[in-house]
Amino acid sequence: MKLKPKLSRAPMASVATFLIKTPNPSHSLAKSINTQLSSNVKFSISLKTPKSNPRKTYQKIRISCGLIEPDGGQLVELIVPQSQKNEKKKEAMLLPRVRLTKIDLQWVHVLSEGWASPLNGFMRESEFLQTLHFNSIRLENGSVVNMSVPIVLAIDDLQKQKIGESNKVALVDSNDNPVAILSNIEIYKHNKEERIARTWGTTAPGLPYVDQAITHSGNWLIGGDLEVIDRIKYYDGLDRFRLSPAELRREFEKRGADAVFAFQLRNPVHNGHALLMTDTRRRLLEMGYQNPVLLLHPLGGYTKADDVPLEWRMKQHEKVLEDGVLDPETTVVSIFPSPMHYAGPTEVQWHAKARINAGANFYIVGRDPAGMGHPIEKRDLYDADHGKKVLSMAPGLERLNILPFKVAAYDKTQGKMAFFDPSRPQDFLFISGTKMRTLAKNKESPPDGFMCPGGWKVLVEYYDSLVPSENGKVPEAVAA
Amino acid sequence: MKLKPKLSRAPMASVATFLIKTPNPSHSLAKSINTQLSSNVKFSISLKTPKSNPRKTYQKIRISCGLIEPDGGQLVELIVPQSQKNEKKKEAMLLPRVRLTKIDLQWVHVLSEGWASPLNGFMRESEFLQTLHFNSIRLENGSVVNMSVPIVLAIDDLQKQKIGESNKVALVDSNDNPVAILSNIEIYKHNKEERIARTWGTTAPGLPYVDQAITHSGNWLIGGDLEVIDRIKYYDGLDRFRLSPAELRREFEKRGADAVFAFQLRNPVHNGHALLMTDTRRRLLEMGYQNPVLLLHPLGGYTKADDVPLEWRMKQHEKVLEDGVLDPETTVVSIFPSPMHYAGPTEVQWHAKARINAGANFYIVGRDPAGMGHPIEKRDLYDADHGKKVLSMAPGLERLNILPFKVAAYDKTQGKMAFFDPSRPQDFLFISGTKMRTLAKNKESPPDGFMCPGGWKVLVEYYDSLVPSENGKVPEAVAA
Numbered sequence: 022m023k024l025k026p027k028l029s030r031a032p033m034a035s036v037a038t039f040l041i042k043t044p045n046p047s048h049s050l051a052k053s054i055n056t057q058l059s060s061n062v063k064f065s066i067s068l069k070t071p072k073s074n075p076r077k078t079y080q081k082i083r084i085s086c087g088l089i090e091p092d093g094g095q096l097v098e099l100i101v102p103q104s105q106k107n108e109k110k111k112e113a114m115l116l117p118r119v120r121l122t123k124i125d126l127q128w129v130h131v132l133s134e135g136w137a138s139p140l141n142g143f144m145r146e147s148e149f150l151q152t153l154h155f156n157s158i159r160l161e162n163g164s165v166v167n168m169s170v171p172i173v174l175a176i177d178d179l180q181k182q183k184i185g186e187s188n189k190v191a192l193v194d195s196n197d198n199p200v201a202i203l204s205n206i207e208i209y210k211h212n213k214e215e216r217i218a219r220t221w222g223t224t225a226p227g228l229p230y231v232d233q234a235i236t237h238s239g240n241w242l243i244g245g246d247l248e249v250i251d252r253i254k255y256y257d258g259l260d261r262f263r264l265s266p267a268e269l270r271r272e273f274e275k276r277g278a279d280a281v282f283a284f285q286l287r288n289p290v291h292n293g294h295a296l297l298m299t300d301t302r303r304r305l306l307e308m309g310y311q312n313p314v315l316l317l318h319p320l321g322g323y324t325k326a327d328d329v330p331l332e333w334r335m336k337q338h339e340k341v342l343e344d345g346v347l348d349p350e351t352t353v354v355s356i357f358p359s360p361m362h363y364a365g366p367t368e369v370q371w372h373a374k375a376r377i378n379a380g381a382n383f384y385i386v387g388r389d390p391a392g393m394g395h396p397i398e399k400r401d402l403y404d405a406d407h408g409k410k411v412l413s414m415a416p417g418l419e420r421l422n423i424l425p426f427k428v429a430a431y432d433k434t435q436g437k438m439a440f441f442d443p444s445r446p447q448d449f450l451f452i453s454g455t456k457m458r459t460l461a462k463n464k465e466s467p468p469d470g471f472m473c474p475g476g477w478k479v480l481v482e483y484y485d486s487l488v489p490s491e492n493g494k495v496p497e498a499v500a501a
Numbered sequence: 502m503k504l505k506p507k508l509s510r511a512p513m514a515s516v517a518t519f520l521i522k523t524p525n526p527s528h529s530l531a532k533s534i535n536t537q538l539s540s541n542v543k544f545s546i547s548l549k550t551p552k553s554n555p556r557k558t559y560q561k562i563r564i565s566c567g568l569i570e571p572d573g574g575q576l577v578e579l580i581v582p583q584s585q586k587n588e589k590k591k592e593a594m595l596l597p598r599v600r601l602t603k604i605d606l607q608w609v610h611v612l613s614e615g616w617a618s619p620l621n622g623f624m625r626e627s628e629f630l631q632t633l634h635f636n637s638i639r640l641e642n643g644s645v646v647n648m649s650v651p652i653v654l655a656i657d658d659l660q661k662q663k664i665g666e667s668n669k670v671a672l673v674d675s676n677d678n679p680v681a682i683l684s685n686i687e688i689y690k691h692n693k694e695e696r697i698a699r700t701w702g703t704t705a706p707g708l709p710y711v712d713q714a715i716t717h718s719g720n721w722l723i724g725g726d727l728e729v730i731d732r733i734k735y736y737d738g739l740d741r742f743r744l745s746p747a748e749l750r751r752e753f754e755k756r757g758a759d760a761v762f763a764f765q766l767r768n769p770v771h772n773g774h775a776l777l778m779t780d781t782r783r784r785l786l787e788m789g790y791q792n793p794v795l796l797l798h799p800l801g802g803y804t805k806a807d808d809v810p811l812e813w814r815m816k817q818h819e820k821v822l823e824d825g826v827l828d829p830e831t832t833v834v835s836i837f838p839s840p841m842h843y844a845g846p847t848e849v850q851w852h853a854k855a856r857i858n859a860g861a862n863f864y865i866v867g868r869d870p871a872g873m874g875h876p877i878e879k880r881d882l883y884d885a886d887h888g889k890k891v892l893s894m895a896p897g898l899e900r901l902n903i904l905p906f907k908v909a910a911y912d913k914t915q916g917k918m919a920f921f922d923p924s925r926p927q928d929f930l931f932i933s934g935t936k937m938r939t940l941a942k943n944k945e946s947p948p949d950g951f952m953c954p955g956g957w958k959v960l961v962e963y964y965d966s967l968v969p970s971e972n973g974k975v976p977e978a979v980a981a
Contacts, residue, residue: 147894153702154649154846154891156634165896169634210884215702222633222695224704366634404690411634414627416645416896 088270088281088380089420092166093139096266096378099201099247100133109250113191113199117184119176119243121192121200124234127322128172129192129201130253130358134265136375139166143174145244146209153219156370157416167417169370170362171220174203175211177239184208190243199250206245211238221364222403227396229325230362253358259335263321264355266379272353273380278314280305282383282424283376285390287320287328287361288454289337289480291472292438293429295346300440301385301424302351315352316381320372322360325393331356333483340475365392365403366411373412377421386412387426437470458484568750568761568860569900572646573619576746576858579681579727580613589730593671593679597664599656599723600673601680604714607802608652609672609681610733610838614745616855619646623654625724626689633699636850637896647897649850650842651700654683655691657719664688670723679730686725691718701844702883707876709805710842733838739815743801744835746859752833753860758794760785762863762904763856765870767800767808767841768934769817769960771952772918773909775826780920781865781904782831795832796861800852802840805873811836813963820955845872845883846891853892857901866892867906917950938964 091097101109121129131137139160144152149171151158156169174192176184184190184206192201217231218224226232254260264272273281282301286294298315305313319338321331329337335356342349359375362368368391373384390408392401409425412418431450432439441449452471460467461480472480571577581589601609611617619640624632629651631638636649654672656664664670664686672681693715698704701711734740744752753761762781766774778795785793799818801811809817815836822829839855842848848871853864870888872881893903911930912919921929932951940947941960952960 147890150846150887150891151894154636155894155896157896159894159896212702212884214705215883218698218702218704222692222698224698225694366630403695404692407630410627411630414631414635414639416635416637416639 088273089377089382091135091138091378092374092417093160096135097138097141098135098267099141100249100252106250109202109248110199113202113250116189116191116202117187118191118193119174119180121194124323124360125174126194126200126253127358127360129247129249132172132247133249133253136266136359136378137172138378140172142203142247143244144172145207149173149242153216155416156367165417167370167374167415169367170364171216173242175238176241176243180239181208181241201247201249203243203245203247206243208241208243211240211242220362220367225396228363230323230360233323257332259332259356262335262354262356263358269316269353269355270380273314276314277312280310280313280383281316281381282313282385283316283318283381284385285318285320285357285372287324289329289334289476290341292346292470295341296429296438297385297426298347305383316376316379317347317352317354318357318376320361321356321358324361325363329483333479337476337479340479341473344473344475346473363391363393365389366407369408369412370415370418373418373421383422383424385424385426388428431468431471568753569857569862571615571618571858572854572897573640576615577618577621578615578747579621580729580732586730589682589728590679593682593730596669596671596682597667598671598673599654599660600675604803604840605654606674606680606733607838607840609727609729612652612727613729613733616746616839616858617652618858620652622683622727623724624652625687629653629722633696635896636847645897647850647854647895649847650844651696653722655718656721656723660719661688661721681727681729683723683725683727686723688721688723691720691722700842700847705876708843710803710840713803737812739812739836742815742834742836743838749796749833749835750860753794756794757792760790760793760863761796761861762793762865763796763798763861764865765798765800765837765852767804769809769814769956770821772826772950775821776909776918777865777906778827785863796856796859797827797832797834798837798856800841801836801838804841805843809963813959817956817959820959821953824953824955826953843871843873846887849888849892850895850898853898853901863902863904865904865906911948911951
């Protein structure tokens with residue numbers, strides 16, 4: 022009896038499974054979103070058919086293939102149809118209210134568009150327990166979907182008391198405007214210590230998400246079925262980049278993608294990342310795919326103070342595409358609305374699972390994904406290899422092809438970022454996040470070829486824009 | 502899309518699945534154990550055929566049915582055949598040595614007899630990670646077995662250095678006698694904090710198993726294939742009760758059991774427990790089973806200082822059977838060799854999974870199984886209902902019928918233990934562990950009918966035997 026879990030999967034062998042014809046994702050709630058993709062989305066989506074592309078071949082493949090199925094078989098969208106909006110708004114006004122924090126609202130966004138399909142609302146206790154203990158949820162039909170990060174809504178004693186025996190609550194924003202209705206609610210204990218220990222593998226003080234969203238939250242969790250009144254918007258000039266899984270799927274289909282590879286990031290893109298992404302496309306073409314499309318998918322929800330903010334990252338990503346480091350023709354840039362947990366091997370599963378729902382069947386995983394330094398010890402919180410190992414063994418992700426990150430570094434002999442060659446280590450320069458930050462902060466330049474000049478300029482501008490805090494320290498930004 | 506995991510299962514519906522004919526468990530290593538059950542085992546095993554039993558019918562059922570299959574399809578026994586013992590002993594003498602602690606040896610015992618089937622040795626990193634993150638392990642054939650508690654062997658830096666490049670090590674006891682060989686070894690980091698957080702859901706100081714077996718253990722874990730030279734014995738007069746899963750299976754088959762229900766315990770049996778067990782049998786008979794057999798299965802490995810020690814519990818259990826509270830005819834008492842983690846919902850899965858391997862297809866689960874008080878806060882460490890909820894949803898345990906514990910209490914109107922009737926709460930007396938301990942310590946008697954007099958006498962004797970420590974305190978014993 023040998024117990025060797027499939028640590029690596031042979032992508033070619035499993036490709037056939039992914040390319041079976043799937044029906045258009047049907048929606049549990051009728052959609053009412055008018056998406057003018059071509060006019061709204063500036064650089065991320067190109068509808069031109071390049072002359073050199075044998076488009077007809079692609080379309081033939083697309084017709085016979087289709088994208089990977091969402092978890093649970095269909096994309097769960099929770100935005101109420103236009104025709105019911107007023108009615109639902111009126112109903113919400115009469116219900117007990119739960120006021121959402123900024124992060125709660127990001128989770129409403131995540132749920133409303135089906136990133137967490139087949140979840141149809143904030144978790145009830147059975148889903149919460151399965152998430153904590155098994156990183157997966159068993160559906161009624163016996164199949165298992167991955168779910169590693171609790172998507173829960175905390176309320177305090179007073180809110181619980183106000184809800185009383187009501188079966189529904191209204192979720193409202195900071196101005197008390199109704200955002201959603203939560204029905205068939207279940208209220209259960211919020212054991213914060215256990216949630217934190219099982220999600221992060223530590224209870225050390227100083228975990229960013231914990232400090233921000235858990236420690237001071239209520240002692241109860243409220244789960245239920247979610248109906249979101251209006252699509253969640255942030256009015257920050259970036260909403261046009263916030264494509265839903267359904268919109269992304271439509272875009273991939275429009276482009277005739279026969280493979281979609283996702284790259285999750287929360288940092289500026291340097292040429293090492295770019296190399297990796299172009300190399301992945303090359304490998305997929307070699308495997309026989311004819312039109313692999315990259316989903317460059319920066320995380321848009323909560324990030325810790327020393328990460329580069331979304332708006333600056335988006336500017337930087339835009340430059341990277343403008344400078345031709347990545348091919349706009351085969352790249353879709355969009356914002357992933359989830360908040361960041363920094364929960365390493367637990368969280369990378371969520372990052373991968375959500376991208377299945379957006380149509381990605383390949384996922385690039387790097388060193389120490391979603392990791393950070395231990396908050397109180399002088400070491401990384403997670404083993405750098407555990408992320409990709411756990412991801413490759415995770416229940417419910419068997420359909421996804423995991424593409425482990427090759428290590429890229431600055432090759433002094435070539436004057437550019439290249440895959441590290443262990444036979445000549447002396448030729449390579451590893452530019453750490455701290456190093457990158459220090460350079461940008463001091464308006465110095467990295468070696469030529471580390472990052473495209475336009476992208477680097479954005480970074481320098483960002484650090485320039487920071488007013489040093491009282492102790493003269495600028496928040497740290499970390500690369501890769 | 503609804504996400505209601507099957508919280509309760511309809512036992513009758515799933516019975517058919519369990520009763521398919523299974524071949525005799527075949528063994529990965531030939532067995533060399535001579536088991537003289539009938540002469541060695543005093544009260545637990547009766548080979549008489551009671552006149553009133555329509556044995557022929559049973560045998561017909563037995564022939565066409567068979568016990569539940571072990572996890573992974575076959576029982577993994579890791580004791581070397583008699584013919585190879587000397588050779589293996591000699592080989593072990595030449596290998597780098599790892600000295601086993603008392604608890605390590607208990608795990609060797611557990612592994613050697615297949616309680617953790619299909620594990621064939623101490624966990625390698627991939628099994629360890631799957632255990633921590635998913636409470637289950639995926640086998641090469643794609644099927645999933647439950648595995649919630651890490652079964653790992655820690656070594657320190659010096660031991661790691663001594664092992665060097667060797668592919669094998671000898672595991673030796675406290676007298677340096679070789680116990681086993683571990684082959685194809687893999688040494689990986691022992692992140693204690695993460696292991697503790699993910700197993701217990703807390704890292705609070707004072708967890709008994711952590712203090713005893715983890716905190717001062719080495720910074721590395723060593724996994725590999727285990728070959729155990731001699732069956733593990735303790736020479737404490739109780740070895741005759743330590744039946745292996747294979748022996749238990751043979752016993753159940755001999756008795757013509759068509760259902761086996763397991764009761765894990767680490768405390769004295771009172772009449773509330775007895776009521777529960779006899780009532781379970783009654784329910785199984787009602788379901789149509791003809792010969793349900795109880796596996797009364799006290800845990801024999803490490804327990805915390807304030808639990809009643811194994812030898813006293815066994816004396817107490819013996820009295821309970823002698824006094825006729827439980828029917829020896831349909832009860833097998835045996836010792837489960839595992840150490841105790843006190844890890845609540847995580848550990849109860851291990852307790853259930855191991856009993857599948859011993860042939861049990863029904864598992865009785867109580868309030869707060871494997872739970873304890875929070876080591877530093879004034880509350881229970883786990884929600885009292887989480888154990889049975891998590892157990893009922895656990896991956897790899899779908900084949901097992903979970904029987905939730907009904908609450909038994911002392912019914913003053915009847916003068917005996919009875920199932921609590923919420924319509925007349927005033928009639929019931931809940932006798933807590935603390936209450937029971939105080940009574941036994943003071944040589945007072947509990948109400949008539951709480952525990953059989955012979956069993957109670959054993960408890961009083963136990964507390965009598967304790968020399969009070971300097972502060973005059975006697976360790977606390979806690980009931981069920």
